[in-house]
Amino acid sequence: MSSQPLLSLEHLSAHYVSQQGARVVRAVDDVTLSLNAGGTLGIVGESGSGKTTLALTIMRLLPPAARIVSGRMMFEGENLVDKSDTEMRRVRGKRIAMILQDPMASLNPLFSIGNQVGEPLRVHEGASRAGAWQRAVALLKSVRIASPETRVSQFPHEMSGGMRQRIVGAIGISCEPRLLIADEPTTSLDLTIQAQYLDLLRDLQREHGLALIFITHNLGIVAKMCDQLAVMYAGRVVEQGPVSRIFSTPAHPYTRALLGSIPRMTDNREHLTAIEGQPPDLSALPPGCSFAPRCPMAFARCQVETPPEFAVDEGRTARCWLAAPGADAKAEMMKTSNVA
Amino acid sequence: MTITTPPIAAAAAELPPAAFWRLKGFPLIPVLILLFIAFVAVFADVLAPYDPQVGSLARRFRPPAWQDGGSMAYLLGTDHVGRDVLSRLIFGARVSMIVGITAVLVAGGIGTLLGIVSGYLGGWADQVVMRITDTWLALPALTFAIFLAAIVGPSEFNIILILGLVYWTRYARVIRGEVLSLKQREFVRLAIVAGCSSRVIMWRHILPNVINSAVVLATLMLGVVIVTEASLSFLGVGVPPPKPAWGLMMADGKKGLMVGYWWLTVLPGICIMLMVLSANLLGDWLRVKLDPQLRQL
Amino acid sequence: MKQYIVRRAGYSLLSLFLLSLVIFLFVRVTGDPVSLLVEPGASPEDIENMRRQFGLDRPLWEQYWHFMASLAVGDLGQSFYYRTPVFELYFQRLPNSLLLAAVAMSLSLLIGIPSGILAAVRVDGFWDSAGKIFALLGLSLPSFWVGLVLILFFSVYLGWLPSSGSGSTLHLLMPAFTLGWYFAAAHMRLTRSSMLEVLGSEYIKLARLKGLPEALVIGKHALKNALIPVITLAGINLVVMINVAVVVETVFAWPGIGRLLYEGITFRDFPIVQGVVVIGGAMIVLVNLLVDILYALIDPRIRLES
Numbered sequence: 001m002s003s004q005p006l007l008s009l010e011h012l013s014a015h016y017v018s019q020q021g022a023r024v025v026r027a028v029d030d031v032t033l034s035l036n037a038g039g040t041l042g043i044v045g046e047s048g049s050g051k052t053t054l055a056l057t058i059m060r061l062l063p064p065a066a067r068i069v070s071g072r073m074m075f076e077g078e079n080l081v082d083k084s085d086t087e088m089r090r091v092r093g094k095r096i097a098m099i100l101q102d103p104m105a106s107l108n109p110l111f112s113i114g115n116q117v118g119e120p121l122r123v124h125e126g127a128s129r130a131g132a133w134q135r136a137v138a139l140l141k142s143v144r145i146a147s148p149e150t151r152v153s154q155f156p157h158e159m160s161g162g163m164r165q166r167i168v169g170a171i172g173i174s175c176e177p178r179l180l181i182a183d184e185p186t187t188s189l190d191l192t193i194q195a196q197y198l199d200l201l202r203d204l205q206r207e208h209g210l211a212l213i214f215i216t217h218n219l220g221i222v223a224k225m226c227d228q229l230a231v232m233y234a235g236r237v238v239e240q241g242p243v244s245r246i247f248s249t250p251a252h253p254y255t256r257a258l259l260g261s262i263p264r265m266t267d268n269r270e271h272l273t274a275i276e277g278q279p280p281d282l283s284a285l286p287p288g289c290s291f292a293p294r295c296p297m298a299f300a301r302c303q304v305e306t307p308p309e310f311a312v313d314e315g316r317t318a319r320c321w322l323a324a325p326g327a328d329a330k331a332e333m334m335k336t337s338n339v340a
Numbered sequence: 341m342t343i344t345t346p347p348i349a350a351a352a353a354e355l356p357p358a359a360f361w362r363l364k365g366f367p368l369i370p371v372l373i374l375l376f377i378a379f380v381a382v383f384a385d386v387l388a389p390y391d392p393q394v395g396s397l398a399r400r401f402r403p404p405a406w407q408d409g410g411s412m413a414y415l416l417g418t419d420h421v422g423r424d425v426l427s428r429l430i431f432g433a434r435v436s437m438i439v440g441i442t443a444v445l446v447a448g449g450i451g452t453l454l455g456i457v458s459g460y461l462g463g464w465a466d467q468v469v470m471r472i473t474d475t476w477l478a479l480p481a482l483t484f485a486i487f488l489a490a491i492v493g494p495s496e497f498n499i500i501l502i503l504g505l506v507y508w509t510r511y512a513r514v515i516r517g518e519v520l521s522l523k524q525r526e527f528v529r530l531a532i533v534a535g536c537s538s539r540v541i542m543w544r545h546i547l548p549n550v551i552n553s554a555v556v557l558a559t560l561m562l563g564v565v566i567v568t569e570a571s572l573s574f575l576g577v578g579v580p581p582p583k584p585a586w587g588l589m590m591a592d593g594k595k596g597l598m599v600g601y602w603w604l605t606v607l608p609g610i611c612i613m614l615m616v617l618s619a620n621l622l623g624d625w626l627r628v629k630l631d632p633q634l635r636q637l
Numbered sequence: 638m639k640q641y642i643v644r645r646a647g648y649s650l651l652s653l654f655l656l657s658l659v660i661f662l663f664v665r666v667t668g669d670p671v672s673l674l675v676e677p678g679a680s681p682e683d684i685e686n687m688r689r690q691f692g693l694d695r696p697l698w699e700q701y702w703h704f705m706a707s708l709a710v711g712d713l714g715q716s717f718y719y720r721t722p723v724f725e726l727y728f729q730r731l732p733n734s735l736l737l738a739a740v741a742m743s744l745s746l747l748i749g750i751p752s753g754i755l756a757a758v759r760v761d762g763f764w765d766s767a768g769k770i771f772a773l774l775g776l777s778l779p780s781f782w783v784g785l786v787l788i789l790f791f792s793v794y795l796g797w798l799p800s801s802g803s804g805s806t807l808h809l810l811m812p813a814f815t816l817g818w819y820f821a822a823a824h825m826r827l828t829r830s831s832m833l834e835v836l837g838s839e840y841i842k843l844a845r846l847k848g849l850p851e852a853l854v855i856g857k858h859a860l861k862n863a864l865i866p867v868i869t870l871a872g873i874n875l876v877v878m879i880n881v882a883v884v885v886e887t888v889f890a891w892p893g894i895g896r897l898l899y900e901g902i903t904f905r906d907f908p909i910v911q912g913v914v915v916i917g918g919a920m921i922v923l924v925n926l927l928v929d930i931l932y933a934l935i936d937p938r939i940r941l942e943s
C-alpha cells in the first residue's frame with residue numbers, strides 16, 4: 001500500500017450563490033480530509049451539516065447554483081477540481097462510485113434490473129449487451145441476491161427494499177471502483193436488514209479492496225464499520241480522527257454532545273439529553289465558531305474568532321479553541337463534564 | 341386523468357416574473373388593456389363614430405385609412421355591407437365583455453355551488469355530481485356548446501346560458517378539491533362540534549374561503565370563454581347578426597378574404613387575442629397573489 | 638392486468654350510458670323537440686305524425702328506451718338534407734377528419750416534443766423563453782384566426798397554397814398546421830414540465846453518478862419516463878382534435894366531420910348535429926379507455942396492479 005492517501009481533500013469549499021449574488025450559502029467550508037486505500041471513513045452530522053453536499057462535491061455533481069470556490073480534491077494523485085466534465089464523467093461510476101439513500105427512487109422504474117446494473121459496464125468498459133447482462137447476473141450473485149438469473153430481468157417495483165439496496169450496491173461496484181461513497185445507505189431499511197447489508201458492504205470491501213466513505217447520522221454504524229471518522233457541523237469538519245479514540249475521548253464539544261445523546265443500556269438516566277438549539281442558517285452564519293451559540297463550553301473568543309483545526313494528537317484534529325495548544329484545554333473539558 | 345387547468349393559464353404561469361408587461365410583478369399592461377376594453381365597452385355609444393349595424397352598400401369594402409382607397413372617415417375600413425369596422429370593433433368589445441363576464445359568473449356560480457355541496461356533503465350527492473362532471477368533461481366544450489346552441493337557437497342570452505352550462509364543471513372540480521381539504525381544518529371542525537347546521541357551515545365558513553379560488557379561476561376562464569364565444573359566433577351559432585361580435589365579424593370577413601380584404605379578419609382577431617392574453621396574465625398574477633397554495637390550479 | 642382492463646371498461650360503459658342520457662334529456666326536455674326532429678317546412682299533419690312516430694307523446698322513460706335501442710343498432714336518424722342515415726354519413730366523412738387529425742397530431746408532436754425537451758434541458762435559456770412565449774401565443778390565438786391569416790398569406794398574397802377543399806397534399810398543409818398549432822403548444826408545455834420533473838428525480842441523479850454521458854441520461858433514462866404523460870395526452874387529443882376541428886374544417890372547407898357538423902347547424906339538420914355529438918362523445922370515452930390500456934402496457938408497474 002502506497003503512503004499516499006487514495007483521497008485527500010485540502011481546504012475544500014463549495015458555496016451556493018443565489019441568482020442576484022445576495023445570499024451565499026457555505027455548504028462546504030474549508031474541509032480537509034484524507035482516506036487511505038481500503039480504509040473506511042465515516043462522515044457524521046445533522047441534516048444540513050453539509051455531508052451530502054460534500055459527497056456531491058467530490059463527484060463534481062453539484063447543482064448549477066453551487067460551485068467549488070477553493071481547495072483541492074486529490075484522488076489517486078489527480079486533482080478532481082481541475083478535471084473537465086468529460087474527464088469527470090469517466091471517473092464517476094468507474095473509479096469513484098456513489099450509492100444514494102433511497103433505493104426505490106434511485107432505480108428507473110421502466111428498465112429491467114439487468115439493464116440498469118449492466119449499464120455502467122457498457123458505458124465504461126464497452127461491454128456488449130449480452131456480456132453486460134451476464135456480468136449483471138454475476139454481480140447480483142455477489143451482492144447475495146437469490147436466483148439472480150430470474151431477478152435480472154425483473155423490474156424495480158418487484159423487489160423488496162433490501163434487495164433494491166443491494167442492487168444499487170451492485171451497480172456501485174460493477175466497474176470495480178477504488179472508492180465507494182454511501183450516502184445514508186441504511187436509513188430506508190428495516191433494522192434486521194441493515195445488519196445484513198452492512199456485513200455485505202464490509203465483505204465487498206475486503207474482496208475488492210474498496211475504500212468506503214459512509215455518510216450517516218447514525219453513530220452505531222460508524223462504530224461498527226468505520227476506522228476513521230469526521231464530524232461535520234454547519235459545513236465544516238469540527239473533529240476527525242480514528243474512531244475508537246474519538247469515541248473514548250471526544251475533543252470537540254459537539255462530538256461530545258452527539259455521543260452523549262446516545263442512550264445506553266447501562267444508563268440510569270431519566271432524561272434523554274438533546275443538544276439545545278437549532279443548527280444555524282448556512283447563509284447567515286454567526287461570527288466565530290458556528291457551534292458557539294449552542295456550546296455549553298463556549299467562552300468569549302469562540303463568539304468572535306473562527307477556530308482553525310488544531311492537532312489534538314496523532315492523526316486527530318478538532319476545530320475548537322479548547323483544543324488550542326495550552327494546558328487548560330483538557331482541564332476545561334473535565335471541569336464542565338457532567339455526562340458520563 | 342383529465343387535465344383541468346386551463347392550459348393557457350398554466351402556460352402564463354411559466355413566464356419570467358420580471359417581464360416587460362409587468363411592474364414589480366403586477367401585470368400592468370394586461371390590466372391596462374382590460375380596463376381599456378372595458379372602458380370602450382361601457383362608452384361605446386359615445387366613442388364609436390358610426391352606428392355599427394347600419395351600412396351603406398356604396399361604401400363597402402373600404403380599406404383602412406393608411407392604405408390606398410382608405411380615408412380618415414373610416415379609420416379601419418368598412419365591411420361587406422358598408423358598416424364601419426372601427427365602430428363594430430368598439431361595440432364588439434361590449435358584446436365580448438358582457439358575454440364573457442356574465443358567462444363566467446354563471447358558470448362560476450353553478451360550479452362553486454355544486455362544488456361546495458358535493459365536496460362538503462360527500463356521499464351520494466358527491467358521487468352524482470362527480471359522475472355528471474366526468475360526463476360533461478368527456479365532450480369537448482365547443483362540440484357541446486354547438487349542440488346546445490342548435491337546440492335552443494342562438495341569441496345573446498342563450499349563448500351566455502350555454503357557455504355557463506358548458507363550463508361550470510371546471511369550477512366544480514376545483515372548488516370541490518378545495519372544500520375537501522378545508523373540511524379537515526380546525527375551524528370547520530369546531531363549527532361542526534358547536535352544532536352548526538351544514539347549511540350554515542357551507543355559507544359562513546366554506547364559501548368565504550373558496551372565494552379566492554373562484555375569483556382566480558374566473559379570471560382564467562374568461563379567456564377560454566371568449567375564444568369559445570368567438571368560435572361559436574364564427575360558425576354562426578353564437579351571437580346572431582347584426583349584432584357586432586368579433587367572431588361574427590371574422591366570419592363575415594372571410595367573404596372578402598380571397599380578394600385581399602385583410603382588415604375584416606385580422607383586426608377582430610387581434611382584439612380577441614389581446615383580451616384573452618391579458619385576462620390570462622392577470623389571472624396568473626391573481627393566482628399567486630391571492631393564495632400561493634393555489635399554484636396547483 | 639385483466640382486472641384492470643375489466644374495471645376500466647366498466648367505467649367507460651357507465652360514462653357512455655350517462656352521456657347518452659344527458660344528450661337525450663337535453664333534446665327532449667329543453668324546448669320543443671318536434672321542431673328539431675322534423676324537417677323545416679313540414680305541414681301540421683306531418684308534425685303530428687312525426688310526434689307519434691317519435692313517440693313524443695309517450696312517457697319519458699319509454700322514449701329513452703327507444704332512443705337507446707336505436708343507438709345500440711347504430712340508428713341515429715336520417716339527415717334531412719342528404720336523405721341518408723346519419724351513421725353512414727358520419728363514417729363516410731370520418732376518414733377525411735382522421736387524415737387531417739393524424740397529420741395535425743404528427744406536426745404538433747414533431748414541433749412540441751423536441752422543443753419541450755430543449756426547453757427543459759436548457760431551463761431559463763433562450764430556447765426556454767422562446768418556447769414559453771410560443772406556448773402562450775399558441776394557446777391564446779383562436780385557431781380560426783390563425784387559419785384565416787395563413788390563407789391570407791399563402792393563398793392570397795403568395796398564391797402558393799389552395800385555400801379550400803381537399804385532394805392533394807398541398808390542400809392538407811394549412812388546415813393541418815392550423816389544427817396542430819394549438820396542440821403543439823400544449824404538447825410542448827407538457828413535455829417540458831414532465832421532463833423537468835423527471836430530471837429532478839433520484840434515478841436521474843444515479844444515472845449521472847454512474848458516469849453515463851448526458852445524452853444517454855436524457856435520451857434513455859429521462860425521455861421514456863417523461864413521455865408517458867405526453868403520449869397519454871396526445872392519444873386523447875387525437876379524438877378531441879377530430880371533434881374541435883369543426884372550426885378549422887369550416888375555414889378551409891375540408892370535407893370532414895367538422896364540416897358535417899357545420900352543415901348540420903347551418904341547414905338546421907338536427908339529426909346530423911345530434912349524431913355527431915353522440916358519436917364524438919362515444920369516441921372520446923373509448924379513446925380514453927384505449928389510452929389507459931396502452932398506459933398499462935408501457936408502464937410495467939401498472940401491469941401487476943391487482
